[in-house]
Amino acid sequence: MQLIAKxxxxxxxxxxxxxxxxxxxxxxQRYDSVDxxxxxxxxxxxxxxxxxxFNDAAKSEVYARRALALVNxxxxxxxxxxxxxxxxxxxxxxxxxxxxxxxxxxDSILSYEMRxxxxxxxxxxxxxxxSRLKQRNCDIAGSYQILHNLEESGLLxxxxxxxxxxxxxxxxxxxxxxxxxxxxxxxxxxxxxQSELLAQMEEFRKKLxxxxxxxxxxxxxxxxxxxxxxxxxxxxSEYLEKALLYCRENITxxxxxxxxxxxxxxxxxxxxxxxxxxxxxxxxxxxxxxxLFDEICDLxxxxxHFYIKEQQDLCYAFMQEATALFWLHNDPxxxxxxxxxxxxxxxTAGDTAAAQVxxxxxxxxxxxxxxAPKFEAMLYEGLLISGCAxxxxxxxxxxxxxxxxxxxxxxxxxxxxxxxxxxxKVRRNKESFMVFSIVLSALALALLTTxxxxxxxxxxxxxxxxxxxxxxxxxxxxxxxxxxxxxVLRHDIxxxxxxxxxxxxxxxxxxxxxxxxxRTFENIKNWTNLSIPSGLQFRxxxxxxxxxxxxxxxxxxxxxxTAVTITFENTSLAVRGDxxxxxxxxxxxxxxxxxxxxxxxxxxxxxxxxxxxRFVQVSVKDTGCGMNADEVENLFRADKKPKQTSKxxxxxxxxxxxxxxxxxxxRYIIKKHDDNTIRGCRIWAESKLGEGSIFHFxxxxxxxxxxEKQ
Numbered sequence: 123m124q125l126i127a128k129x130x131x132x133x134x135x136x137x138x139x140x141x142x143x144x145x146x147x148x149x150x151q152r153y154d155s156v157d158x159x160x161x162x163x164x165x166x167x168x169x170x171x172x173x174x175x176f177n178d179a180a181k182s183e184v185y186a187r188r189a190l191a192l193v194n195x196x197x198x199x200x201x202x203x204x205x206x207x208x209x210x211x212x213x214x215x216x217x218x219x220x221x222x223x224x225x226x227x228x229d230s231i232l233s234y235e236m237r238x239x240x241x242x243x244x245x246x247x248x249x250x251x252x253s254r255l256k257q258r259n260c261d262i263a264g265s266y267q268i269l270h271n272l273e274e275s276g277l278l279x280x281x282x283x284x285x286x287x288x289x290x291x292x293x294x295x296x297x298x299x300x301x302x303x304x305x306x307x308x309x310x311x312x313x314x315x316q317s318e319l320l321a322q323m324e325e326f327r328k329k330l331x332x333x334x335x336x337x338x339x340x341x342x343x344x345x346x347x348x349x350x351x352x353x354x355x356x357x358x359s360e361y362l363e364k365a366l367l368y369c370r371e372n373i374t375x376x377x378x379x380x381x382x383x384x385x386x387x388x389x390x391x392x393x394x395x396x397x398x399x400x401x402x403x404x405x406x407x408x409x410x411x412x413x414l415f416d417e418i419c420d421l422x423x424x425x426x427h428f429y430i431k432e433q434q435d436l437c438y439a440f441m442q443e444a445t446a447l448f449w450l451h452n453d454p455x456x457x458x459x460x461x462x463x464x465x466x467x468x469x470t471a472g473d474t475a476a477a478q479v480x481x482x483x484x485x486x487x488x489x490x491x492x493x494a495p496k497f498e499a500m501l502y503e504g505l506l507i508s509g510c511a512x513x514x515x516x517x518x519x520x521x522x523x524x525x526x527x528x529x530x531x532x533x534x535x536x537x538x539x540x541x542x543x544x545x546x547k548v549r550r551n552k553e554s555f556m557v558f559s560i561v562l563s564a565l566a567l568a569l570l571t572t573x574x575x576x577x578x579x580x581x582x583x584x585x586x587x588x589x590x591x592x593x594x595x596x597x598x599x600x601x602x603x604x605x606x607x608x609x610v611l612r613h614d615i616x617x618x619x620x621x622x623x624x625x626x627x628x629x630x631x632x633x634x635x636x637x638x639x640x641r642t643f644e645n646i647k648n649w650t651n652l653s654i655p656s657g658l659q660f661r662x663x664x665x666x667x668x669x670x671x672x673x674x675x676x677x678x679x680x681x682x683x684t685a686v687t688i689t690f691e692n693t694s695l696a697v698r699g700d701x702x703x704x705x706x707x708x709x710x711x712x713x714x715x716x717x718x719x720x721x722x723x724x725x726x727x728x729x730x731x732x733x734x735x736r737f738v739q740v741s742v743k744d745t746g747c748g749m750n751a752d753e754v755e756n757l758f759r760a761d762k763k764p765k766q767t768s769k770x771x772x773x774x775x776x777x778x779x780x781x782x783x784x785x786x787x788x789r790y791i792i793k794k795h796d797d798n799t800i801r802g803c804r805i806w807a808e809s810k811l812g813e814g815s816i817f818h819f820x821x822x823x824x825x826x827x828x829x830e831k832q
Contacts, residue, residue: 179217186210201238262538377425388447395440458490499527696824710784719746
């Protein structure tokens with residue numbers, strides 16, 4: 123055994139290292155799987171806690187604490203799970219009016235320094251919870267300061283902020299609800315400011331991505347907002363209709379047994395009671411919305427077996443039912459508000475005995491005191507007015523409590539007023555600075571615009587000068603071109619006229635001269651169409667060169683007979699251009715070659731251009747008389763008049779006909795292709811006197827664009 127170990131020692135170590143690596147990899151995979159599983163359990167518990175926040179705050183807290191325990195025990199780095207659990211616990215305490223406990227968790231969230239994806243959003247939600255808590259305690263200035271800071275930070279308007287989109291929508295929804303509650307319950311806002319905020323909420327609501335419970339909260343906030351706007355008698359009927367519509371929507375949601383919640387149903391009933399109680403809503407507005415209100419009553423009867431129409435006092439029926447529902451809920455703040463509101467209504471309706479029952483019930487339940495200065499002040503006022511006091515000491519004590527609470531509320535209202543003045547001053551200073559900045563920016567922009575306009579005008583003048591110079595050059599060229607063409611026309615037609623006037627001219631030769639004259643006039647017509655911008659249209663297509671060769675072969679007139687052979691080499695190449703124009707150009711070049719060749723051959727061929735594969739080079743080679751260097755140089759120039767080289771035949775043989783228009787036409791055809799396909803199309807000639815000539819032209823090869831991209 124020792125011998126084997128010594129002999130295979132390297133193999134032994136390699137095997138052990140591989141086994142250790144596989145074990146570590148397996149453990150890593152196992153821990154990753156465990157980590158993912160634990161995270162999903164934490165998320166599920168937090169989700170359940172969030173769903174139960176209105177239905178059962180105690181149950182919501184249990185779920186959140188189980189999630190927090192999992193994070194602390196197994197996932198210390200899962201910061202998002204911890205923050206979500208803390209926020210859920212804080213909300214559970216808030217819904218049970220345990221305000222001191224709420225602030226413990228809110229402070230923990232706000233001071234949390236570990237980075238996580240949803241940390242900023244969770245802290246925004248904690249700030250909003252703190253703002254609502256300050257409202258309950260009548261700290262209006264503190265609540266408004268938090269909302270103001272959040273609005274100024276721009277976090278709620280940042281769609282690209284890291285974190286869950288649903289959490290962002292939840293934060294926006296809570297911001298609107300908290301702002302609405304502050305404006306309509308604790309301070310007086312102008313009609314314009316209220317309606318503007320409600321319009322923003324309704325617009326945002328269309329894009330909302332939250333659970334149905336948040337929908338219910340937002341609907342209630344909007345409905346209460348429109349109820350508060352009913353002071354406006356001009357639009358009162360319209361505002362009442364909107365408030366009733368949102369109440370009906372909430373009742374529709376709550377009629378689904380899976381979405382039923384005593385908290386939201388109590389809120390909706392209480393708001394309907396407030397609207398029926400309100401002396402500011404005129405009877406005519408109710409008459410305008412009677413059908414909608416009847417629909418709500420029918421839906422309530424059908425869904426919850428609460429037959430409101432059978433009640434003599436509809437307002438009292440709604441408020442009494444709301445109070446009963448809140449009594450089922452474990453939020454003493456809501457219970458106190460409902461009891462006080464119902465008791466106050468009973469006093470208004472003249473039922474002092476019923477009012478005493480409600481006020482006394484609130485006083486007996488010690489969990490309702492010390493949680494809401496506003497409602498407590500109303501409670502002591504109700505106790506005194508309804509005559510619940512049995513002794514003078516009770517009257518004295520309740521009066522003292524009421525005065526202390528009213529003084530506290532007034533101090534907070536004053537602090538809020540001072541804060542608003544300070545913020546308004548800051549806003550005005552900011553606006554002044556912005557106006558000053560805008561004025562400076564406008565002046566700078568005006569100066570820059572002036573400079574740009576001057577520069578643009580200078581550039582426009584330069585362009586106009588260049589255009590005029592180009593137009594002048596074109597005019598000079600056009601005049602020279604016309605003069606040249608007239609000269610060519612005289613040069614080409616004069617011999618034909620002389621031949622046709624010769625009575626002794628053979629019929630065969632007369633026929634040939636007539637055909638040449640017809641071709642000359644055809645070239646003149648084509649040249650005219652090409653030289654006028656609005657003339658012949660350029661029709662681009664991909665065409666096999668062999669097809670062009672075949673058509674030209676059939677139309678070329680070889681009047682030399684067997685003395686000159688015309689050969690078109692076969693080719694598989696294709697070009698991109700105007701097939702008709704290419705045939706006209708090639709026919710002219712071939713006719714020109716035959717015309718200047720007494721004997722020998724005219725060869726037409728095509729190949730890919732050597733110096734640029736994007737082009738096809740077509741060549742027409744003859745064994746004619748050729749040209750000298752000066753003639754070759756000026757061959758395609760329209761500003762050079764052609765030399766008179768033709769002479770009248772004395773022996774009856776065929777004359778050397780002029781070719782000026784044909785070459786001018788070729789030049790225009792090449793220019794059309796150069797303008798309408800790719801740059802680089804050209805035509806040129808090579809020749810030696812007495813040895814013949816060869817004419818070349820280059821046209822874009824088919825698929826050259828694809829080749830260029832590749």
